[in-house]
Amino acid sequence: MGTPFDETAIDNALADLSAGEKAWAATSLRRRRELLDEIHARTGRFAEDWVRAARTIKGLDADSSLVGEEWMSGPLTLLQATAALSATLSALETGYSPLAGIALQEAPGGRVAVPILPRGVYDRLLLNGFRGEVWLRPGVDAETARKRAGLAQLDPTATRGIGAVLGAGNITSIAPLDALYELYAHNRVVALKLNPITDPLYTVFEMVFAPLLELGVLRILTGGAVEGSYLVHHDDVAHVHMTGSAHTHDTIVWGPGQEGLERKKEHRPLLDKPITSELGGVSPTIVVPGDWSDADLRYQAQHVATHRLHNGGYNCVAAQAIVLSADWDRKDRFLAELRTAIERAPRRAAYYPGSDGRVADALASYPDAERLGPGAGRVLVEQLPRTDTPLLRTEYFSPVLGVVELPHLGGAFVHHAVDFANTELTGTLGANVIAHPATIRRLGIGFDRAIERLRYGAIAVNTWTGLAFLAPRAAWGAFPGHTLDDVQSGIGVVHNAFLLDDVERTVVRGPFRPAPRSLLRGEPTLSPKPPWFVDNATAATTGRRLTEFYASANPARLPGIFLSALRG
Known part of the structure; x- marks a missing residue:
């Protein structure tokens, strides 16, 4: 930021990744799972540094209850994602579908519904009364769903080049999650360019992702629009994934200004490679x-x-x-x-x-x-x-x-x-x-x-x-069917730790009332006001304690979480 554009750093990163792709193709499912476990441990170790950097970015006082948002949508989200993805790799490693032993359900319209929440005793305790499922597209049956779950990890030796990921500037776990999805769902090594807003997290991400950096399958870059444009249009990049606005997407695909509008009108994209995207909307x-x-x-x-x-x-x-x-x-x-x-x-x-x-x-x-x-x-x-x-x-x-x-x-x-x-x-x-x-x-x-x-x-x-963003096995992305010239909220999905194919949507449900009022009205849920509510007075403490728990899985930490959550 504030320095002249230098192509060398991007060229060198992509050269490293070209070599790293061979290393990734030779990396076994077991080692890929171990890498996730190492990242999980390092996320817990550097979680406080992560949140401190996020507070700096967002101008939050250290004692603000809103710091809870940074714990929950930052390191906590990555901890849950790496654990869930590790479980999927563990199943594939032993020759089973990630959906083995899971009772698939029927959703309206004859769709297959894959239950994603709750998964395990801790979900049932910490998210009591909440549930969720991923609906697959009409026509996909249960047998097909089980067979296809695993995506590119069904053949880990078949790598797919270099993916350029343009990170988001708002939620600090988006860029790490998108990078992992490129690696594991699509088998692409990753050039991750951070949004300039999140540059204070550069060192934290280097520490968290050190195992992938050392293997040569991830490079983290900084810079603004000029650097981003050079990266995505580079000949060595096979695929682009971005999070941002539809305007930014169209600038990348068609080009800026009037020239871009003319290209879009004539269906002549400037970008000569596939792109997936997670965009916003109303x-x-x-x-x-x-x-x-x-x-x-x-x-x-x-x-x-x-x-x-x-x-x-x-x-x-x-x-x-x-x-x-x-x-x-x-x-x-x-x-x-x-x-x-x-x-x-x-x-x-x-x-x-x-x-x-x-x-x-x-x-x-x-x-x-x-x-x-x-x-x-x-x-x-x-x-x-x-x-x-x-x-x-x-x-x-x-x-x-x-x-x-x-x-x-x-x-x-x-x-x-x-x-x-x-x-x-x-x-x-x-x-x-x-x-x-x-x-x-x-x-x-x-x-x-x-x-x-x-x-x-x-x-x-x-x-x-x-x-649905926070739940690691939920698929996150726009409703399917958008195109480059009418992109709406984007193309493709991310997160999706079961590595499901043919995803249509995620549906999550929660209690209408919080405990204890829910119990008095005959609704069987023990969940108090959720810690992500903006007026939750103990959100920062609850978020920190949840992060510490998911980093260690130590059940002795549960009483402290419940006490803080009830006080919120």
């Missing part, structure tokens, strides 16, 4: 009307505020459009609670570049919007038009939230809300649905059909799609 949270108590309204308003404000709003899956029933008799009370939750969420810096400009753009489009929170930096736009309005088409990637009201109640509302999300909102990365358990029971198969009809790569029912 994610909805559909609030299904029901008989909610005052406590339900307050809790779910805090939940929705978290959908938007986690990580300051700089998440590709952050909710931007809240879909409500105009006829719900509790609508006004819910909106009042939502304003309060947004207003009271902890103060934090607008660290992501361009945030203030995007907020200003939203205010220019909606001059009557409410400005809430510390410094009035959060924007709430009510009574949005139901079509043809910027907030439904533009990912603001900042603390901007809109509210759309649709007619009807019950099944008719759900039907219209799904149609609205599918047709009016840009992107297909994630959708949230919040519904009272009694409403879900009353709608029955109609509710299941609604979830099936949502065309999103991750769907969360009574939880946040961020859980």
Whole structure:
């Protein structure tokens, strides 16, 4: 950063990787599993350094509860991913499918559903009441799913060249996870270029990934757009994966400015190699009307505020459009609670570049919007038009939230809300649905059909799609079917520690109420308010303790986690 562009560092890194590809082809499944175990141990060892660097990037005070986000979406996520991927390699190493012994289920539409949460006793304890599954594409049967699980590790000697990974600047585990997916799912050695925002993590990542660096199958690079462009267009690179915006994707594929627009119009991509991508969009949270108590309204308003404000709003899956029933008799009370939750969420810096400009753009489009929170930096736009309005088409990637009201109640509302999300909102990365358990029971198969009809790569029912990002065996990416010239939220998936083929979506579900209130209302879940809620007072302590537990798997640490979680 701030120095003249030098091609030498990238050329040398790619030369190293060309040699490293031969080493990777000769690396046995057992050794590949051992490498994951070594990275797991080193992640635990350097977790505190990781979080300290993340605090610097995001301007968080050491005593802020929001530091919990950095523990959970940073080293904790990589710890869980390496452990899950190691288990998959262990199965393949002994000649079994990663799905051996797992009872596959049926999802709506005759799809195969692979259960991914809970897996094991610790999931059942720490995420009690949460569950998840990956739905495969229609027509894929259980036998085929088991046979194909493992992807490129089914033939580890068949390597596939060098993959260039352009890391994200918002969530600090994205770049490491994407690099591992290239190596293990696709059998490509990796040139990982960090987003300049995350340069303070360079040394931490070097320490964590030392075993892969020493083997020559990973190189970590820094630099800005010039370096990134040189890397992805380099003749030695066989494939590109990026996380970012659709605009950045199109600049890479078609070229910048007017020339890029002309190329796109004529279907003449500038990039001469395959690219996969995880992009953002306008994610909805559909609030299904029901008989909610005052406590339900307050809790779910805090939940929705978290959908938007986690990580300051700089998440590709952050909710931007809240879909409500105009006829719900509790609508006004819910909106009042939502304003309060947004207003009271902890103060934090607008660290992501361009945030203030995007907020200003939203205010220019909606001059009557409410400005809430510390410094009035959060924007709430009510009574949005139901079509043809910027907030439904533009990912603001900042603390901007809109509210759309649709007619009807019950099944008719759900039907219209799904149609609205599918047709009016840009992107297909994630959708949230919040519904009272009694409403879900009353709608029955109609509710299941609604979830099936949502065309999103991750769907969360009574939880946040961020859980699908954090769960290592969940597949993460846009709904399949996008193309280079209409990329929406991207092409392909990542994470996916079972290494499943033919993925369509991930569906996660959580409890409508936290414990102990859930137990008093007859819902069998012991989970208190989740630690990823932005107003969770003990999130930093809980996040640290969870990270320490997943690093060591020492059950003696569990009581401390439960105590901190309950206090949150």
